[in-house]
Amino acid sequence: MHPAVQSAIRSLVSEGKTPTVATVKSKLTAPVPMPVLIAALSAYKNNPEAIESIESSEESVEVNKQTQLDRIEAKLDKLLALLEERA
Structure with missing residues:
Protein backbone atom coordinates (compact mmCIF):
# COMPACT_ATOMS: atom_id res chain seq x y z
CA MET A 1 0.00 0.00 0.00
CA GLU A 49 -6.77 -4.40 10.23
CA ALA A 50 -4.39 -4.26 7.26
CA ILE A 51 -3.45 -0.69 8.21
CA GLU A 52 -2.30 -1.86 11.64
CA SER A 53 -0.36 -4.84 10.29
CA ILE A 54 1.41 -2.66 7.73
CA GLU A 55 2.28 -0.21 10.49
CA SER A 56 3.86 -2.93 12.64
CA SER A 57 5.81 -4.33 9.68
CA GLU A 58 7.16 -0.84 8.97
CA GLU A 59 8.33 -0.62 12.57
CA SER A 60 10.16 -3.95 12.27
CA VAL A 61 11.84 -2.77 9.05
CA GLU A 62 12.96 0.38 10.87
CA VAL A 63 14.42 -1.71 13.71
CA ASN A 64 16.24 -3.91 11.18
CA LYS A 65 17.68 -0.83 9.47
CA GLN A 66 18.92 0.51 12.80
CA THR A 67 20.48 -2.84 13.69
CA GLN A 68 22.23 -2.97 10.33
CA LEU A 69 23.47 0.59 10.80
CA ASP A 70 24.84 -0.33 14.22
CA ARG A 71 26.77 -3.27 12.71
CA ILE A 72 28.19 -1.07 9.95
CA GLU A 73 29.30 1.52 12.50
CA ALA A 74 31.01 -1.16 14.60
CA LYS A 75 32.90 -2.45 11.55
CA LEU A 76 33.92 1.08 10.62
CA ASP A 77 35.22 1.67 14.15
CA LYS A 78 37.34 -1.51 13.90
CA LEU A 79 38.73 -0.47 10.53
CA LEU A 80 39.60 2.99 11.80
CA ALA A 81 41.32 1.49 14.84
CA LEU A 82 43.38 -0.79 12.57
CA LEU A 83 44.36 2.13 10.37
CA GLU A 84 45.43 4.18 13.39
CA GLU A 85 47.58 1.28 14.67
CA ARG A 86 49.42 1.08 11.34
CA ALA A 87 50.01 4.80 11.06
Whole structure:
Protein backbone atom coordinates (compact mmCIF):
# COMPACT_ATOMS: atom_id res chain seq x y z
CA MET A 1 0.00 0.00 0.00
CA HIS A 2 1.32 3.43 -0.92
CA PRO A 3 2.64 5.19 2.23
CA ALA A 4 0.80 8.46 1.53
CA VAL A 5 -2.51 6.63 1.05
CA GLN A 6 -1.89 4.55 4.16
CA SER A 7 -1.19 7.68 6.17
CA ALA A 8 -4.32 9.40 4.85
CA ILE A 9 -6.52 6.40 5.69
CA ARG A 10 -4.99 6.12 9.15
CA SER A 11 -5.61 9.84 9.72
CA LEU A 12 -9.26 9.56 8.69
CA VAL A 13 -9.84 6.50 10.85
CA SER A 14 -8.26 8.22 13.86
CA GLU A 15 -10.68 11.13 13.31
CA GLY A 16 -13.58 8.68 13.31
CA LYS A 17 -14.36 9.28 9.63
CA THR A 18 -15.08 6.62 7.02
CA PRO A 19 -12.38 6.61 4.33
CA THR A 20 -13.73 7.21 0.82
CA VAL A 21 -11.94 8.05 -2.40
CA ALA A 22 -12.75 11.74 -1.95
CA THR A 23 -11.79 11.96 1.72
CA VAL A 24 -8.57 10.01 1.25
CA LYS A 25 -7.63 12.12 -1.77
CA SER A 26 -8.20 15.30 0.25
CA LYS A 27 -5.78 14.06 2.94
CA LEU A 28 -2.97 13.03 0.57
CA THR A 29 0.34 14.80 1.05
CA ALA A 30 1.78 13.57 -2.26
CA PRO A 31 0.28 12.93 -5.68
CA VAL A 32 -0.93 9.36 -6.08
CA PRO A 33 -2.40 7.80 -9.23
CA MET A 34 -6.13 7.14 -8.92
CA PRO A 35 -5.82 3.36 -9.52
CA VAL A 36 -3.36 3.12 -6.61
CA LEU A 37 -5.71 5.10 -4.39
CA ILE A 38 -8.69 2.92 -5.29
CA ALA A 39 -6.73 -0.31 -4.82
CA ALA A 40 -5.51 0.79 -1.40
CA LEU A 41 -8.98 1.83 -0.32
CA SER A 42 -10.42 -1.48 -1.53
CA ALA A 43 -7.74 -3.36 0.39
CA TYR A 44 -8.57 -1.36 3.51
CA LYS A 45 -12.31 -1.98 3.16
CA ASN A 46 -11.72 -5.72 2.69
CA ASN A 47 -9.45 -5.89 5.73
CA PRO A 48 -9.44 -2.82 8.02
CA GLU A 49 -6.77 -4.40 10.23
CA ALA A 50 -4.39 -4.26 7.26
CA ILE A 51 -3.45 -0.69 8.21
CA GLU A 52 -2.30 -1.86 11.64
CA SER A 53 -0.36 -4.84 10.29
CA ILE A 54 1.41 -2.66 7.73
CA GLU A 55 2.28 -0.21 10.49
CA SER A 56 3.86 -2.93 12.64
CA SER A 57 5.81 -4.33 9.68
CA GLU A 58 7.16 -0.84 8.97
CA GLU A 59 8.33 -0.62 12.57
CA SER A 60 10.16 -3.95 12.27
CA VAL A 61 11.84 -2.77 9.05
CA GLU A 62 12.96 0.38 10.87
CA VAL A 63 14.42 -1.71 13.71
CA ASN A 64 16.24 -3.91 11.18
CA LYS A 65 17.68 -0.83 9.47
CA GLN A 66 18.92 0.51 12.80
CA THR A 67 20.48 -2.84 13.69
CA GLN A 68 22.23 -2.97 10.33
CA LEU A 69 23.47 0.59 10.80
CA ASP A 70 24.84 -0.33 14.22
CA ARG A 71 26.77 -3.27 12.71
CA ILE A 72 28.19 -1.07 9.95
CA GLU A 73 29.30 1.52 12.50
CA ALA A 74 31.01 -1.16 14.60
CA LYS A 75 32.90 -2.45 11.55
CA LEU A 76 33.92 1.08 10.62
CA ASP A 77 35.22 1.67 14.15
CA LYS A 78 37.34 -1.51 13.90
CA LEU A 79 38.73 -0.47 10.53
CA LEU A 80 39.60 2.99 11.80
CA ALA A 81 41.32 1.49 14.84
CA LEU A 82 43.38 -0.79 12.57
CA LEU A 83 44.36 2.13 10.37
CA GLU A 84 45.43 4.18 13.39
CA GLU A 85 47.58 1.28 14.67
CA ARG A 86 49.42 1.08 11.34
CA ALA A 87 50.01 4.80 11.06
